[in-house]
Structure formats: structure tokens, C-alpha cells
Amino acid sequence: KMSPESSLATLAKLSYAMVACSFLQEINFLRSFPSYNLVIAALAFFLYQTAHSFEEDHKPSITQITLIGCFCTLTMLSLVIDLVFCVIWGGDVIGGDSVSVKFSFFCFIINMFLKLGALLYGTSAQIVLCKEYDAVTAPTAKRGNADKGNTLETPRDLEAEGKKQEDDDLSEESEDYN
Numbered sequence: 010k011m012s013p014e015s016s017l018a019t020l021a022k023l024s025y026a027m028v029a030c031s032f033l034q035e036i037n038f039l040r041s042f043p044s045y046n047l048v049i050a051a052l053a054f055f056l057y058q059t060a061h062s063f064e065e066d067h068k069p070s071i072t073q074i075t076l077i078g079c080f081c082t083l084t085m086l087s088l089v090i091d092l093v094f095c096v097i098w099g100g101d102v103i104g105g106d107s108v109s110v111k112f113s114f115f116c117f118i119i120n121m122f123l124k125l126g127a128l129l130y131g132t133s134a135q136i137v138l139c140k141e142y143d144a145v146t147a148p149t150a151k152r153g154n155a156d157k158g159n160t161l162e163t164p165r166d167l168e169a170e171g172k173k174q175e176d177d178d179l180s181e182e183s184e185d186y187n
Contacts (some may be wrong), residue, residue, distance in 0.1 A: 013069070013141075014060060014135035023127045024050045024111035030120040037109035040102065043094060045087055046120050052080050053127050056134075073185040077135040084128045091121050 025048035034042050056076055095118070102114040 011133050011137065013066065013137045015132040016130045017057045017060045018185045020053050020127055020130045023123050024053035027053065027120055027123045027127065030116045030123060034113040034116040034120065037107065037113045039107050042113055042117050049084055049087055049124060052083065056080055064140055069142045071142065074135060074138050074142060081128055081131045081135060084124050084131065088121060088124055
């Protein structure tokens with residue numbers, strides 16, 4: 010089982026490699042490659058830095074979970090776009106004469122594998138943080154406000170007390186249906 014801290018630390022290391030590949034793929038001047046990889050690498054490093062700001066209270070924040078979800082969504086979308094780019098332009102790049110374009114394409118493909126690893130570690134961190142967040146908030150989460158006497162009874166509670174819960178009847182015979 011991976012801890013979210015170790016997953017995000019590995020994600021930060023992958024972000025350094027993604028930044029390097031992003032810069033290296035831009036060294037050619039003959040063909041343009043997608044440049045959003047640098048933004049995704051910066052977001053991966055940002056996630057690692059924000060993880061340390063939430064460690065003081067030792068409980069995960071919904072903001073951190075949302076940021077990781079955003080990162081995973083953007084990374085998945087960029088991988089799909091990368092695959093489309095490779096299908097459309099890969100044959101021309103490989104068949105071309107320029108070595109710098111081929112090197113940039115190689116760095117682009119390496120970056121795809123790095124993003125796949127980053128997606129794996131980001132997803133595992135998000136899953137663990139979601140479980141920890143649910144464990145922290147579940148015991149205190151109650152339906153209604155118990156200290157004000159405004160509790161909502163669940164159907165199981167009603168059955169235990171022998172009461173019957175009244176549901177809104179929206180059948181055709183009901184007055185509210187029409």
C-alpha cells in the first residue's frame with residue numbers, strides 16, 4: 010500500500026523528468042509539438058508542494074483531493090491528445106530527414122510514459138486521500154443537526170421504533186400527480 014506522501018513525492022520526481030522532456034522536445038524549429046506538457050509537469054510539482062501545507066493537521070483536505078482529481082483529468086486528456094497527435098503526425102516525423110525533429114518526437118513519447126506514471130501515482134494518492142477523508146469525516150457526519158434536536162430519522166431507525174415512514178406518493182391516483 011502506497012502512502013499519499015510517497016505517491017506525491019514520486020509524482021514530484023516525475024515532474025522534474027517531464028519538465029526536462031518538455032524542454033527537450035521544443036529544441037527543433039521545423040515542427041511544432043504540443044506544449045501543454047510543461048503545464049502538467051508544473052501542476053504535478055504544485056501538488057507535491059501543497060501536500061506539505063496540509064500535513065499540519067494530519068487530515069486530508071477536500072481541496073487537495075480536488076486538485077489531484079483535476080491533475081488526473083488533465084493528464085488523461087493530454088494522453089488522449091498525445092495519442093491522436095502520434096497517429097496523425099508520427100509517420101511524417103519518423104519518415105522525415107531532420108534528426109532534431111526525430112529527437113523531439115522521441116522526447117514527446119518519453120513524456121507520454123512519464124505522464125502515464127504520474128497518472129498512476131496521482132490516482133493512487135487520490136484514492137488513499139479519499140479513504141482517509143471519508144474515515145475522518147464519516148464518524149462526525151450525521152443527518153441533521155443533533156444538538157438542536159433537528160435530526161432526520163433514517164428508515165432503519167423508524168423500523169426499529171415501529172413507526173412507518175411516509176413517502177411522497179406520486180402515483181397516478183395521487184392528487185399531486187396531476
